[in-house]
Amino acid sequence: MVPLPPDPRTHAHHPETRHAEESLRGQLEGSGWTYVTPRPVAAAARLSLRAAPRTDAAQVSEALPGEALERLWDDGHGWVYVRTGQDRYLGWTRLGGLTAPPSGETLTVTALRAHAFAGPKVSQPIVGELCLGARMTRAPGEVVEEGGRRWVPVVLPGGTAAWVGEPVLSPLEDADPAALALRFLDTPYVWGGRSAWGLDCSGLSQLAFAAFGQFLPRDADQQQEALTVVTAPQRGDLAFFPGHVGVMLDGQRMVHANATHMRVTVETLGEGEYGQRLAAGCTGFGRWTA
Template identity: 75%
Template sequence: MHLPDSRTHAYQPDSRLAEDALRGQLSEGEWTYITPRPIAATSRLSLRSGPRADAAQVSEALPGEALELLWDDAGGWAYVRTVHDRYLGWTPAAGLTEPQHGDLLTVTALRAHAYAGPKVSQPIVGELCLGARIIRASGEAVTEGGRPWLPVSLPGGKDGWMGEATLSPIPEADPAALTMRFLDTPYVWGGRSAWGLDCSGLTQLVFGAFGQLIPRDADQQQEFLSAVEWPQRGDLAFFPGHVGLMLDERRMVHANATHMRVTVETLGEGEYGQKLAEGCTGFGRWTA
């Protein structure tokens, strides 16, 4: 029997636990089927390949992001799924909270902080990033030093204040333009935020900022997008285990472990660019 992709389908042969949606799709024998429960991330949470701190990070949940809780273990770890891309991983259960209810706001700044009061000299009470979700709290906005501030409720219920500029509409016109703001962001395996990210985390994040939801990993993204022979601005370029976003027919921006940061390369130019051009397995375009 062909088993479903374990990155997005929850089942564990050792414990015989599986999500309810997989009934009838697994091997014979006794399985305990679990109905996922809605939950949310209180902060940036590492999703790991196993229930331990030294397991590889496979992805990352952003603050306030909607999750599903599958099951937990006796050591304080929970097996969860990020709802937007159905990606699975283990994370400390202490970092989970009940889903937020209210006037949801999305952080549009690459990196942002929430403060204890409407002033930049106030203590920081929350670290946020592009794509994080918070609640507009009750109370009036405040202008301090010419800067408008909004009262907010952070995931987990802590109150704070955020500069309105961190929640303003994204000024960039397309994913390619937004990606350029990430230049020099550190490379982090499994990362999905401007505090550190990997190649497919970058492409997924910038596409998602424009409502274009794509899968988590490079191979999933290549399968999901429409293949094209010649790239144009906004297309993704694929390589074995790697992906970048094309700025035009030759220049590509990508998070990479060669430079350990987000950089721009020209395919076919220089030693690294030549290596990339030779290893390119195709291009994909958003057509939905």
């Protein structure tokens, strides 16, 4: 059996430039490859990862603030080829968006969307945009109470000192990815997006599971391959379609980010024109069993 070529979404190799990651040494055809050892970095803010080192190239994914990345190689013109640490997804981003990995106590944002402020008061200037899954460092100092609110001192990715409201960091309730996915209702659809500022179908399912320590791959086909196949869906299962995925709310209703409505909506499989098309195109259901 001829071995399959490495998946270009997760295994770094460019036949045109002959660059490849060190772990692929001996697995690629031909000669003249330059093998690169990845270096740890982090996203200083939400970073668009693109298919090519150009601003007009398609966004393939998005790195969240403080997310661990691997820096692979540069194009010499301000673009860097990187890979996300958790789902191992590859893309090009601007060099200026990278920073050193966070050190010290790390805090993770649990709010869908939030802001960081220059001081412990809502009237202070906004100095950072946050989202579910963003990571920052706890700064020295005490929590400040102001007007019945509690503010936590932090250092944002990239080094900016800031304050965030304590509810932004509050633990999530019972581990229910379906309930969390439903909170994204009406979030705009953005191809490659991974946050409540805009996301795509697999970005929604990935975020809803990752918040509870259940880490899914990036794309719908990868998620389908990673899950256990089930025939009778229940709450929290994923429904799969060609190039699409949704989170089941029960045996028929599904919440999904879709380009038909250009936002996150709820559909009932088999009901209405769109629901009938979805039901006809469904390729199966998957369940997290790890």
